Amino acid sequence: MEELITKLSNAHGISGSEGNIRNILEEELKPYVDEMRTDKMGNLIAVRKGEGPSIMLAAHMDEIGLMVKYIDDNGFLKFVKIGGWYDPTLHSQRVIVHTTKGPIPGVIGSKPPHVMKPEDRKKPPEAKDMFIDIGAKDKEDAMNMGIIVGTPVSMDREVKKLANGKITGKAFDNRAGCAIMIDAMRQIAELDIKATIYAVGTVQEEVGLKGARTSAFGLDPDIAIAIDTTIPGDHPGMSKNESSLDTGKGGVITIADAAGRGIIASPQVIKWLIETAEKNEIAYQTDVGDGGTTDATAIHLTREGIPSTVLSVATRYIHSPVEVLDLADLQSCSDLIAKAALSVNDYF
Numbered sequence: 001m002e003e004l005i006t007k008l009s010n011a012h013g014i015s016g017s018e019g020n021i022r023n024i025l026e027e028e029l030k031p032y033v034d035e036m037r038t039d040k041m042g043n044l045i046a047v048r049k050g051e052g053p054s055i056m057l058a059a060h061m062d063e064i065g066l067m068v069k070y071i072d073d074n075g076f077l078k079f080v081k082i083g084g085w086y087d088p089t090l091h092s093q094r095v096i097v098h099t100t101k102g103p104i105p106g107v108i109g110s111k112p113p114h115v116m117k118p119e120d121r122k123k124p125p126e127a128k129d130m131f132i133d134i135g136a137k138d139k140e141d142a143m144n145m146g147i148i149v150g151t152p153v154s155m156d157r158e159v160k161k162l163a164n165g166k167i168t169g170k171a172f173d174n175r176a177g178c179a180i181m182i183d184a185m186r187q188i189a190e191l192d193i194k195a196t197i198y199a200v201g202t203v204q205e206e207v208g209l210k211g212a213r214t215s216a217f218g219l220d221p222d223i224a225i226a227i228d229t230t231i232p233g234d235h236p237g238m239s240k241n242e243s244s245l246d247t248g249k250g251g252v253i254t255i256a257d258a259a260g261r262g263i264i265a266s267p268q269v270i271k272w273l274i275e276t277a278e279k280n281e282i283a284y285q286t287d288v289g290d291g292g293t294t295d296a297t298a299i300h301l302t303r304e305g306i307p308s309t310v311l312s313v314a315t316r317y318i319h320s321p322v323e324v325l326d327l328a329d330l331q332s333c334s335d336l337i338a339k340a341a342l343s344v345n346d347y348f
Helices: 002-010 018-030 139-144 170-187 210-219 267-277 293-298 328-344
Strands: 035-038 044-048 054-059 065-071 077-082 093-101 103-109 129-132 154-155 165-168 195-201 225-231 251-256 284-288 308-314 321-326
Touching: 002 018, 002 165, 002 170, 002 328, 018 035, 018 044, 018 154, 018 195, 035 251, 044 170, 044 210, 054 165, 054 170, 054 210, 054 293, 054 328, 065 139, 065 195, 077 154, 165 328, 170 195, 170 321, 170 328, 195 210, 210 293, 225 267, 225 293, 251 267, 267 284, 267 308, 267 328, 293 308, 308 321, 308 328, 321 328
Parallel strands: 054 195, 054 225, 225 308, 251 284
Antiparallel strands: 035 044, 044 195, 065 077, 065 154, 077 129, 093 103, 093 154, 103 129, 165 321, 251 308
């Protein structure tokens, strides 16, 4: 699992440019499924055929990033944010600019504090005042490197081990979900499971849950589990009132997110997952969230409605280049999905 999450996290694929991640999923899922295809939206749909209830596993492939909107006369790149960034986390980061001629390194710069007015130094930096420096001589030089308006940009970070089974890296939201889905399908291939399983790598979740909406409509599964990350309350600056979750204490089964504006999960799906976890002594947590949404929000409203929930990994500092998770939580999530697939006929 560590090797898998490292491979996925170190790869690059912002919303709308998920091809690198899709290629990894294709390679990793191929031994465990009967067929694979990429739909018109760019979602990867891998199918393990069976009878009885059909289960959709949805893990979004995209990470938040940036996109070039303008190249100034001196060769500096202005950008827009793709996905939900907190602007100060962008300041002074190394990036990779994915040009038509291949990736090139850059850094995010802004006016140095030495020349700021005192009142400006007290304000958090804003993305609108930042730019990407690739070392270009001028606009023509930057364009000769293959940079055009619309060039995607991702963070230049690689996975590193921390103490006690934790790791840090970029894009665990949601390469963690992709790794879990792959490992769950590996386990499912070794079990006598009668259900049809759709393992779907969705696109553009971070900018509107787009791929989940279209793929769920096409598949029309009986049940769906979105696999994602969520916010723990186990570090300074957070209280248990804001999140009762901890890293290292198991996968998180969502009861409701966005205070019900996102998903209020199907009671039968919750019962299925909780009873399966307890029967198989798999660590889990439950969560009622007040914050964001996931692919499950789009999936559960598709067609006549699809009973759904979210299974998440509690991940510190999400939507930053230094996210932190516990490898044991990845394994508990994939174990739960595999065992749930085995017991699905008892519930649906």
